[in-house]
Amino acid sequence: MEAGTGSLLRSPTPLPRTPKRPIRRRFGSSIISLNSGNDYRGPKPKTNLVADWVSNNDDAARSLPIYAGGVSLLAVLFNRTASDIALVADASSSQSRADLLTLGLAVTNILAGLVWLSIRPKSISKVDPEGVECRRMRSDLPETLVSELLWAWESLSYATCCRSLVIVYGGRNVLQIGFAAAASDGGEAVAVDADKLIQGSLYRGVMKSGVQSYLANLALYPGKSELPFLPSNTQAVILQPLGDNGIAIIGGDTIRGFTASDQAWISLIGEKLDATLARCVDNLSSSQDPVLK
16 A cells, blocks of 8 residues: 555656747748747838939939930930931921920920029028026025926927026016027126016917917017017027916027927926926015026
8 A cells, every 4th residue: 555655656757858949820821930030021121212312412313304405405406407307497397396396395304403403492400599698597496496497497408409498487587597688788698577578479379379389480470579588599489388377488599490299298398397386386475587596
């Protein structure tokens, strides 16, 4: 009995281990290996040779219609000379009518090439703000709000084309940082007049709509005169409402420099700043002008 029990409790002989094979699945007539990374046969990016050549040889591509038109004119003249046909057009001759049509197409090609050479897209580049750097902040702000305002400025100036940031909340100028217009009487930065800004059409329009307003090319908007505290060559401006009580004015150094992702991100930052400012605005003094801090 004991011998039988011992034989029952004896561990079974381990089975020999077989090497693992890559898992393969069959789809129709093709076999796909899931464990192999070197057998990828998926779609590969295609290269457009014509588009690449045009982008690398812009001047030559714009001149092609002129060359084609010139060659066509020479070919028509050579054809008439070699065929012993008079250079004077004869309406009764089918050859003359064909040559006139070819001449019209050649001239059209030459004119198209001249238009292509004269019309070029305007290059957009960054500009150096014409103003002075400033850092004005109310002295009665709590440390938590100060750190959040500085975080917003550093994030915007690092990740976007932002070069100026002004925040007006609760009828008070809370922050003015970055580049600002220089005063005519000296090197000081032009201060933000919160009362005058609130009465302007830009502020009232943004607060009425409650959504972000993007002035992609500030020079084309007459409301530029309502932002005298920004550098004179500010290229683009975003007006971001901060709830129902304030606005953030973000100036950039590039025309259409703020992308759609930047605008969405700035909207989220505006919501965060509004939540923080709403908790601290009641503790601020009634002074309008911020104190350098």
